[in-house]
Amino acid sequence: MRIKSALAAAAVVALAAGCGGSGGDSGSSGTPNEPVKLDFLSLAWQKESVAANKALVEEWNKANPNIQVTYVQGSWDNVNDQLVTSFEGGDAPDVIHDDSPALSGFASKGYLLDLTGKVPAELKADIPQAAWDTVTFDDGKGNQGVYGVPFLQESQVIIANKKLLDAAKVRIPTAGEPWTWDEFAEVSKKLTKGDTFGVAWPMKSPVNKTLNLALNFGGTFFQTGADGKTTVKVGAEEKEVLQRIHDQLYKDKTADTSALGMGTADPLPGFFADKYAMLPVGVYLRQQVAEQAPDGFEWVTLPPLKGTTTEQGAVSQTLSVAADSKHPEEAMKFMAFFLNGPNQAKLAKGDWLLPTSQKAAADPAITTEENGWDVATASAKSLVVAPFLKVNGFDEWKSKVATPVLQEFFANKITLDEAAKRLVEEGNEVLERYQR
Amino acid sequence: MKKIPQYVALLAYMVFLAFPLVWLLSTALKTPQEMASLDPTWIPRSPTLANFSDAFSEQDLVGAGLRSLVVALASSALTVAVALPASYALARYQGALKRVALGWVLVSQVFPFILIIIPLFMVLRQLDLVNTLPGLVVVHVTFTLPFALWMLQGYVRSVPRELEEAASVDGATRLRAIVSVVAPLLAPGVVATLLFSFISSWNEFLFALVVLKDPDVMTLPLTLVRFTGPEGVSRLGPLAAASLMATIPSLIFFAIIQRRLRSGLMAGAVKG
Numbered sequence: 001m002r003i004k005s006a007l008a009a010a011a012v013v014a015l016a017a018g019c020g021g022s023g024g025d026s027g028s029s030g031t032p033n034e035p036v037k038l039d040f041l042s043l044a045w046q047k048e049s050v051a052a053n054k055a056l057v058e059e060w061n062k063a064n065p066n067i068q069v070t071y072v073q074g075s076w077d078n079v080n081d082q083l084v085t086s087f088e089g090g091d092a093p094d095v096i097h098d099d100s101p102a103l104s105g106f107a108s109k110g111y112l113l114d115l116t117g118k119v120p121a122e123l124k125a126d127i128p129q130a131a132w133d134t135v136t137f138d139d140g141k142g143n144q145g146v147y148g149v150p151f152l153q154e155s156q157v158i159i160a161n162k163k164l165l166d167a168a169k170v171r172i173p174t175a176g177e178p179w180t181w182d183e184f185a186e187v188s189k190k191l192t193k194g195d196t197f198g199v200a201w202p203m204k205s206p207v208n209k210t211l212n213l214a215l216n217f218g219g220t221f222f223q224t225g226a227d228g229k230t231t232v233k234v235g236a237e238e239k240e241v242l243q244r245i246h247d248q249l250y251k252d253k254t255a256d257t258s259a260l261g262m263g264t265a266d267p268l269p270g271f272f273a274d275k276y277a278m279l280p281v282g283v284y285l286r287q288q289v290a291e292q293a294p295d296g297f298e299w300v301t302l303p304p305l306k307g308t309t310t311e312q313g314a315v316s317q318t319l320s321v322a323a324d325s326k327h328p329e330e331a332m333k334f335m336a337f338f339l340n341g342p343n344q345a346k347l348a349k350g351d352w353l354l355p356t357s358q359k360a361a362a363d364p365a366i367t368t369e370e371n372g373w374d375v376a377t378a379s380a381k382s383l384v385v386a387p388f389l390k391v392n393g394f395d396e397w398k399s400k401v402a403t404p405v406l407q408e409f410f411a412n413k414i415t416l417d418e419a420a421k422r423l424v425e426e427g428n429e430v431l432e433r434y435q436r
Numbered sequence: 437m438k439k440i441p442q443y444v445a446l447l448a449y450m451v452f453l454a455f456p457l458v459w460l461l462s463t464a465l466k467t468p469q470e471m472a473s474l475d476p477t478w479i480p481r482s483p484t485l486a487n488f489s490d491a492f493s494e495q496d497l498v499g500a501g502l503r504s505l506v507v508a509l510a511s512s513a514l515t516v517a518v519a520l521p522a523s524y525a526l527a528r529y530q531g532a533l534k535r536v537a538l539g540w541v542l543v544s545q546v547f548p549f550i551l552i553i554i555p556l557f558m559v560l561r562q563l564d565l566v567n568t569l570p571g572l573v574v575v576h577v578t579f580t581l582p583f584a585l586w587m588l589q590g591y592v593r594s595v596p597r598e599l600e601e602a603a604s605v606d607g608a609t610r611l612r613a614i615v616s617v618v619a620p621l622l623a624p625g626v627v628a629t630l631l632f633s634f635i636s637s638w639n640e641f642l643f644a645l646v647v648l649k650d651p652d653v654m655t656l657p658l659t660l661v662r663f664t665g666p667e668g669v670s671r672l673g674p675l676a677a678a679s680l681m682a683t684i685p686s687l688i689f690f691a692i693i694q695r696r697l698r699s700g701l702m703a704g705a706v707k708g
Binding site: 039045046047050070071072073075076077078081082084085086088089090091093204205263264265268269270272273275288291292293294295 | 468469471472473474490494550553554557558561566641642645646649650651661662663664665666667668669671
């Protein structure tokens, strides 16, 4: 009997200890005498970017004593787990930093506030429609809504070793006259000498990179029929970029096959050691290059490649308002301040990405030649909405079908036709489930 | 001479265990340029403390460390406090309730954490425990308890009943026998359970991510992850420096209580 009592007592003690603490609720509801409190979940992680975010929040808090914003730093790797739980629990942050692919699912479940008609005219006009398209989604009931303000985008550029380019005496491309894929292949051949490969394609996560680049030749990978159903399509346009990368790896042998399994930043040591002359990467990688390059190492940023066009698929980093926010108007006011032209320039500079704001894009800080900002910022004009952005089931197709298939293809284990067949057949089975 | 292969194997195992920690230290002392070198070295060519200063100046590592320490100590103490009497009951008493309890403890381990995280969050919210350290302690105790029960149950079983019976013959009540005879013999088990609970709680990330949202209550794992970006890109230097600092409390805790991790306490306790 005493044992049972001891057990019960232990359980009560544990529970009581747990319940004993007072809530640390950040209290987004404020009384009439208290300032409104907003939680802002930010995913900034680079040193300069975090500093820029914190400085802007501080500036806002100083200028708006009645609307106080708490800066909460999250992480890209776990943000969606964190958000789903807090949305379901009705405890989501008021202002949410995320990217546009994630918004689609959240919008259809009613987690996010439709910002249609709520975005101040000045901010709306400052951001091009192509960027707004990346945050316009169905609400799950057939209505289109705007579920975030797009503010940072990424394009694919080429970061190259200047000394090797000069030695090979190749034409340096400009935004007005970029390299074509053919020219890129020829340059890669010239740069491949001895232990040096012309290019490294880090393909640990091959899907977004290849799908975005496929638009160079009009490859969209998805099509929507007259019945409204979306299916996977891998035709001549979609195969073009896949084949060209594969040729560099196995036909021209100008790309190092050992780099295939690498993540985006992993080839940098080889790049600095002249093992790779060029890296086709996102613009943000310039930060790592600038920080890690050995003294005296000269590098240049080259504009996006041209197929039939220079178009690339783009997704956006976004700020959204939680549907459950008790202060949506105040949240929108804060976002309008946070994402105005000058502030977007600071955020873009801190994250080494491209601002959607046209005013920010003209800011001298991000049009300077230093660290390739002029080329990177100019590349924004090549960005169009990534076709996969609005495909229900894309995430599953990407992880279960496209990633393994493309990895096998780039590892030369299957042919392009086999890869195309699997992408379509297995992909359509996945998409089918999302369209019933 | 016969022991040389054993010592070699032991040394190899120690090197294997020490490798990540030493590499972490080496990385924490390197410049970004050296970290991107194609020929990495164990000893930094130009050692720098900049990563440590960056890590400490950019994030509240000390505050987060203290909060993690409070949570881990409270979780491990509560886990043992609950598991000790419960494991005694499970080991010593027979009956249907015991079988059901054991079955339920096992079944509870089958569910993936991610499956129950939303219901758990809603329960905590009802109890006004979201965004509080006590809330996180409750969650950690809940999830450490089943394994702790299994661990301690094994230790209780290994204590011969005869020792308690001998104490009874000498006039001790059951509680006295448990407190004075059984409990001291369970010290290694309690220490092992404390260690397990402490380290589980100290390292736990997912529940902390969901339960805590205010920067003022965040624990160390949530703070470390702020040095990482998308697609596996991270700020290796400050991350290594902060991670190195994060291992120190665990090492100290282990160093303090590992002396109690000894076996053979009951050797010869019962004749035959």
